[in-house]
Structure formats: structure tokens, C-alpha cells
Amino acid sequence: MHQPKRYLSVYILALMALFSCKASNQASKTDQVDDPDGQVISSADVIMVDKRLKDMLESYFDMFSEMDQEDTATRDAKMAEVFEYFNSPDTPVFLVLYNREGKRYYDKPMTITDYIYYLNDTRQAPHTIRTLKLDETQTKIMRVELAVKQ
Amino acid sequence: MAYRILFCLFICGLIIVDGMPGIAQGAGEYFEEETMDPDQKIKVDSMAMEKIRDLSKYIGIIGNKSTPFSEANRVVARALELFADGSVIGVSTLDKKEVKQYEIKTYFERLMALSYDKVKIEWFDIQYISDLEQTPDGKYVGVVTIYQKFEGSQNDALVYKDVTKKDITIYVERKMMQVEGMDIDFWDVLLGDIVVSETML
Structure with missing residues (x-):
């Protein structure tokens, strides 16, 4: 029963x-x-970082941080060059501060334009790219996620 | 009997979840308390300190007479974003006892208009004098002290210099925003008043 x-x-x-x-x-x-290298990403909507794209963008970031601040014409030309890789100059950039229970906590989000100005103004490139989200055509970057270099 | 055990387990589970630290319930939604563990706090401390260093670089650019006007204005806008509304900054000189208070925007405008051929501003010995502590409203507040070295030259000759010790209040608050349909949980750092505590040669 x-x-x-x-x-x-x-x-x-x-x-x-x-x-x-x-x-x-x-x-x-x-x-x-x-993952400290930022190569293994398991988030549902983030595409694994393309190593070549990551290296290329990081070398641009280094370049902006070392560029002469008074030579704004060269900086602006290089910015236009970099924007070719992005969906728009307003593409969001997020800096991850830490993870807690699988959830990420960030610094205040900014645009890629503001981020490049930040690199140039502060003369430092203290971040590494963790993830890049590409658009449907896989050609333009729609979102950048950064972490502080260890 | 088995149903009773399962029911008890279910009720116990509800009690445990409801009483978990760090989770508060309100209006049918769960809100995480805005507390940080020591490791997380170190990262937020360091981020807040970085904002102060950024400000020191922005001030250097704004004050630099070689900076094109449009660039200086762009950097002013950037620097203003670091401050909470209504923040003021104290300005002192060696020859006057009085410390004048200016709104941050007015201070930057005056900095751009200084009547020197060359201005050099450097911040050093930047450190917390009061660690970030949580206030009853959930925000964190701390105080950072900096030393500012100012040099103004005319016709290649140094005509004024001083070193000022300043205290900067920092507010850190957890906020949420939606970007492209994604919830972004972030720590917002805002600088408050900058108070002159000492002026020396």
C-alpha cells in the first residue's frame, strides 16, 4: 500500500x-x-577571445598610453583606425574588479572612446583583455571586458 | 511519513535561505547586501586610489600651458565625472592665511587661466588616512591624503612654488545599470571635497 x-x-x-x-x-x-589568461570563457554570450585580435588591440592600447599627449592629430587618426574594429566608438568597455559566486563586479562602464582617452591621459595601459564579444558577422567588436594586469 | 520528512526538509531549506547572511528580502525581490569581503575590499580600495591618481594626471594636463584649449576642456569634462555633485576644493597660497573654496569646475577653469607661462603640478605620497568604511546607507566612505607640488614659471624663471597637503573624501557605492540588456553590477567611485590641511614651501 x-x-x-x-x-x-x-x-x-x-x-x-x-x-x-x-x-x-x-x-x-x-x-x-x-582564468587569468582570459582565454577560456564559458559565459553564454561571450565569444572566446581571438588571440591575434586581443594582442593587436593590446598593442594599440600600449601605443595610446605612450603617445605624445600634445600630438592630438596622430592620436585621433589612430583612434579612427582602431574604431574600424568596433561596432561603434560607443562600444562598451567593462573592467572586471572581482568575481563572487560566479557573478562579476565591475568598475563603472565606459565607452571605447573614453577608454582610449583614459590610456592617453593617464599614460598607462594597466589592463588586459579578457573577453571580446563580436557581432553576428564576427567582424566588429560589440563589447570588451578587461581585467587588471597581474 | 516520507512526505512529512520531505516537507520538514523543504521548510528547513526555506528558513536557511531566508536567514543567509548577505541576502535581504524586499518587495518580492532579493537584494544582495552591499558588503565586501577583505579581498574584494582590497580591489575596490585599489580602484578608488587609482581614480585619485587619474585625477592627479588630469590636473597636470589641465594646468599644462602646452595643452591645447580643446583638449584641456575635454579633460576637464573627464575630471568632473570623478566628483560628486557640489564638491568643492580648497586653494591656498604661501602668502595668504586664508584658504579659498571653489566649486570643482571653477577650480579647473581657474587652473586653465593661470597667468604663468608654464605650470607644473605633481601629486605624490598618495595614501589612505582613513580606510573605506561602510556607512548606514550602505555606501563606503574614506579619506585619502595627497601632497601637491605646484610650480609656476614665467620667462623660464620659477616665480612661485609650494607644496600643499590635501585631504580628499572618497565615496564608493554599488550600483546597477543595464547595458545592451545586460545587468552590470559595478562599484562607483566618486570624489568629494578636497580640503587643504597644510601649505609649505
Whole structure:
């Protein structure tokens, strides 16, 4: 008489255990975002960083940080060159401060234009690219995520 | 019997989740408390300090007579973004006891208009004198002290110089914004009043 109820209880417990395992697995996948090289990204909508694109952009970032601040014509020309890789000069740039329980906490977001001015004004390039989100055609950058260089 | 055990487990689970530290419930939604663990606080401290260093570089550019006018204006706009509304800055000179207070924008405009051929401004010994501490409204407040070296030259001759010790209040607040449909949780750093605490040669 009580047999079906017992089976039902075991079934529910098994489901709970399965759900718990899945949640734990999910958490460990999210932790991959902590990869210091920024090469392994498991977020649903972020595309893995193209190493060549990353290196090229980082070399541009270094260049802006070292560029003569009074030579604004050259800086502006180089900015126009870099913008070719972006969806727009207002493409958002996020700096990750830390991860907590798989959730990322950022510095105040800025645009790629403001970020390049920041590099040039402060004469430093203290960040590394973690992720780049490309558009549907895979040609233009729609979002940049940075982390502080270790 | 099994149902009763499951029901008890379910209720216990609800109690544990409801009582978990760091989670507060309100208006049908869960809001995470704006607290940081020590490692996270170090990162936010360091970010706030970086904003002060950025400001020191912006001030150097704004004050530099070689900076084109349009560039100086762009940097002023950038520097103003670092400040909370209504913030003021104290300005002192060696020959006057009085410390004048200016709104930040007015201060930058005056800095651009200084009647020297050459102006050199450097900040050094930047450090927290009061660590970021959480206030009852959830924000963090701290104070950073800096030393500013000012040199004004005319016809290649140094005509005025001083070193000023200044205290800068920093406010750090957790905010949320949506960018392209994505919720971005970020720490916003805003600078408050800059107070002169000492002026020396």
C-alpha cells in the first residue's frame, strides 16, 4: 500500500540530488571565467577571445598610453583606425574588479572612446583583455571586458 | 511519513535561505547586501586610489600651458565625472592665511587661466588616512591624503612654488545599470571635497 509513496519519495530525492549536482557543475563552469589568461570563457554570450585580435588591440592600447599627449592629430587618426574594429566608438568597455559566486563586479562602464582617452591621459595601459564579444558577422567588436594586469 | 520528512526538509531549506547572511528580502525581490569581503575590499580600495591618481594626471594636463584649449576642456569634462555633485576644493597660497573654496569646475577653469607661462603640478605620497568604511546607507566612505607640488614659471624663471597637503573624501557605492540588456553590477567611485590641511614651501 505504501510502496508507491516510497518510490515517489526516492524519486524526489534523486531529482534533488541531480539538481544539486547540476548546480555544482554549473558553478565550476562559471569559475572558468577566473582564468587569468582570459582565454577560456564559458559565459553564454561571450565569444572566446581571438588571440591575434586581443594582442593587436593590446598593442594599440600600449601605443595610446605612450603617445605624445600634445600630438592630438596622430592620436585621433589612430583612434579612427582602431574604431574600424568596433561596432561603434560607443562600444562598451567593462573592467572586471572581482568575481563572487560566479557573478562579476565591475568598475563603472565606459565607452571605447573614453577608454582610449583614459590610456592617453593617464599614460598607462594597466589592463588586459579578457573577453571580446563580436557581432553576428564576427567582424566588429560589440563589447570588451578587461581585467587588471597581474 | 516520507512526505512529512520531505516537507520538514523543504521548510528547513526555506528558513536557511531566508536567514543567509548577505541576502535581504524586499518587495518580492532579493537584494544582495552591499558588503565586501577583505579581498574584494582590497580591489575596490585599489580602484578608488587609482581614480585619485587619474585625477592627479588630469590636473597636470589641465594646468599644462602646452595643452591645447580643446583638449584641456575635454579633460576637464573627464575630471568632473570623478566628483560628486557640489564638491568643492580648497586653494591656498604661501602668502595668504586664508584658504579659498571653489566649486570643482571653477577650480579647473581657474587652473586653465593661470597667468604663468608654464605650470607644473605633481601629486605624490598618495595614501589612505582613513580606510573605506561602510556607512548606514550602505555606501563606503574614506579619506585619502595627497601632497601637491605646484610650480609656476614665467620667462623660464620659477616665480612661485609650494607644496600643499590635501585631504580628499572618497565615496564608493554599488550600483546597477543595464547595458545592451545586460545587468552590470559595478562599484562607483566618486570624489568629494578636497580640503587643504597644510601649505609649505
